Amino acid sequence: MRRDKEKGIILAVLIFLAGMQAFAQSVIMLIPDGMSVAGTTLARFYKGEPLALDAIACGLVSTWNSDGTIADSAPAGSAYATGWASQTGNIASIGKSYVLPGVEIPEYEAQRPVATILEAARLSGRSTGIISTSEFMHATPADFSAHDVSRSNYDNLAEQIVYNNIDVVLGGIYEPAEAPAIRQTVSLYLGIANLTDEEVEAIGKTKAGSMNYTVGPMVGSRAKIGYTTNGHTGEDVVLYCYDPFGQRMTGLVRNSDIALYMARTMNVDLAQATSELFQDANSMFAKKGAKVATDTTDPENAVLVVTKGDQVLRVPRNKSYAYLNGRAVTSDGVVVYNGTKWYVARNLLDLIE
Numbered sequence: 123m124r125r126d127k128e129k130g131i132i133l134a135v136l137i138f139l140a141g142m143q144a145f146a147q148s149v150i151m152l153i154p155d156g157m158s159v160a161g162t163t164l165a166r167f168y169k170g171e172p173l174a175l176d177a178i179a180c181g182l183v184s185t186w187n188s189d190g191t192i193a194d195s196a197p198a199g200s201a202y203a204t205g206w207a208s209q210t211g212n213i214a215s216i217g218k219s220y221v222l223p224g225v226e227i228p229e230y231e232a233q234r235p236v237a238t239i240l241e242a243a244r245l246s247g248r249s250t251g252i253i254s255t256s257e258f259m260h261a262t263p264a265d266f267s268a269h270d271v272s273r274s275n276y277d278n279l280a281e282q283i284v285y286n287n288i289d290v291v292l293g294g295i296y297e298p299a300e301a302p303a304i305r306q307t308v309s310l311y312l313g314i315a316n317l318t319d320e321e322v323e324a325i326g327k328t329k330a331g332s333m334n335y336t337v338g339p340m341v342g343s344r345a346k347i348g349y350t351t352n353g354h355t356g357e358d359v360v361l362y363c364y365d366p367f368g369q370r371m372t373g374l375v376r377n378s379d380i381a382l383y384m385a386r387t388m389n390v391d392l393a394q395a396t397s398e399l400f401q402d403a404n405s406m407f408a409k410k411g412a413k414v415a416t417d418t419t420d421p422e423n424a425v426l427v428v429t430k431g432d433q434v435l436r437v438p439r440n441k442s443y444a445y446l447n448g449r450a451v452t453s454d455g456v457v458v459y460n461g462t463k464w465y466v467a468r469n470l471l472d473l474i475e
Contacts (some may be wrong), residue, residue, distance in 0.1 A: 145389035146367070147248070149239075153202070153262060153381075154336075155195065159360060161232070181361040182374045189219040192356040198377060199265030200321060203238040203379035206230075206394050213261065215277065221417050226378070233459045235269035235465050237395035239381045245398060245454070246390045251290030252443050256331075258283060258293030267291075269400075269458045277422070281440040282456045292331070299326065313343060331396040362423045399455035401471055403428075403437070403464035416464075426457070426464045430474050437466060446473050 166173055183370060187197035189209040197208040197217070209217030218232040230236065240250045259279040264270075268282035268455045283291060298309065301322050308325070310313045310403040317325075321340055328336040363370040371383065385392050407414050413428035419425075426437040437444040441458045444451050444466075454467040 124410040149243075149388060149412060152201070153199070155262060156375070157359070158355070158357065164362065175362050177358055178362045179190075179365050180363050180370050181372045182301050182358040183361050183380070184358050185377055186222060187357055188217045188445075191220055191222070193353055193377075194273075195261035196265065198422075199262040201377040203240070203266045204236045205239075205378050205385070206236055207376075208368045209379050211274070213264050213268060213273050214266070215269055215271055217264060218471050224376075232395075233271050233460045234463070235396075235400045237392050238266050239384050239390075239392065239401050239402070240288065241384060241455060242390040242395035243388060244297045245395055246388065249289045250290060253290070254294045255294045256275050258291050260293075260331075263293065267455070271460050278440055282458070285442040286456050287442060290371050301326065306371070308337070312337070314340065314344060321328060341473050355408050382471070398470070399456065399467050400465040401468055403466045403471075406471050407474060410471075412474050416459075416462075424459055426466070428474060433474055435470070435473055437464070437470060442472055444473075 135143050136258065139308055162173060166176075185193050185198055187193040187201065187209060188207040192203075196211050196213055198205070200208040200212055200214050204214050206216060207220070208215060209219050212233075214221075214235060216228050216230045216234050216236060220227045228236075229461050244250050252267055254260065256263065257276075258264075259268070259274040264273065264279045264283065267277040267286055267288055270278050273279075282303070284334055302321050304325050305315075305317055307370055308317055317340070318381050324336050325333075332333075349409075349432045358374065361371065361375065365387070367387070371379070371385070381392060404414050406429050407430075410430065412433075415427045416426050417425040417430075417436075424439045426439075428435040428437070433447065435444055437453075437457050439457055442453045442456050444453055444457075451470070451473060454469045457467075458465040459469075
């Protein structure tokens with residue numbers, strides 16, 4: 123059983139009262155990636171007055187993960203989405219290493235997928251969505267919408283997001299720009315109207331995902347401030363929360379408490395969602411007397427094949443459907459294969475008698 127502890131939420135979550143019910147119908151979570159205390163302090167100086175979000179600041183959130191004090195986006199987002207700490211590189215999956223003091227060690231096996239707050243909300247009948255300025259399969263948005271042992275497996279992540287029955291998915295793209303467009307964009311959004319030819323050339327040659335490292339020093343040199351965005355940090359981040367029920371967290375909270383707070387606020391159960399969506403297919407089908415095999419005829423599209431008597435169930439990886447004796451059936455969630463084990467929704471298990 124998990125510890126009964128205060129639940130929290132990070133950055134900015136708006137919880138709207140729906141009628142007279144005792145729980146929230148909607149939750150909006152905002153993650154301004156890299157927004158530190160220094161960033162908001164600078165914003166106040168620039169604006170010359172308090173920020174609108176200052177009024178809902180209520181605490182701090184620790185950011186470290188299960189195997190290190192400096193988390194990358196994958197385990198950080200996983201904690202916010204699932205309520206479980208994970209290790210470097212993991213997307214909404216249980217890690218192998220839990221070494222830091224105070225980190226709760228899961229009862230689940232390593233590298234198994236665990237339900238996200240979006241998936242639990244969908245099972246409760248709510249609409250769900252993710253909007254990102256990055257690619258939608260980037261680590262942070264993927265943490266809420268897909269499952270993999272590595273954030274680098276973009277093909278798996280993209281396919282799961284497509285099939286995970288999310289109502290709205292919006293993501294950014296990266297397209298190389300010519301010099302006039304670069305100058306115009308940097309002037310419009312960063313206020314730098316005097317880029318040198320060398321700076322324009324450097325921006326044009328920057329690879330996707332690395333623009334901060336190129337543009338950051340350009341901003342810092344003109345603003346006369348230090349610019350240290352060359353890597354992740356382990357500092358706590360500010361917690362901003364609006365909660366009409368008056369139950370928002372205060373003080374210092376763990377990042378893994380964020381999902382638990384949202385789940386409690388919406389009256390959904392993440393553990394139950396994990397049980398509904400991610401059963402160990404090999405062991406559970408074996409208990410039914412079925413034979414299980416993996417068809418890798420197409421290496422990019424592995425298929426779980428379950429056979430019992432005259433029943434043949436074919437379950438494609440990363441999809442939310444399967445075929446029982448050639449007839450298409452819908453899965454309650456996406457199918458996850460971590461390279462060793464298959465995880466399927468409980469309703470697919472029930473198809474084999």
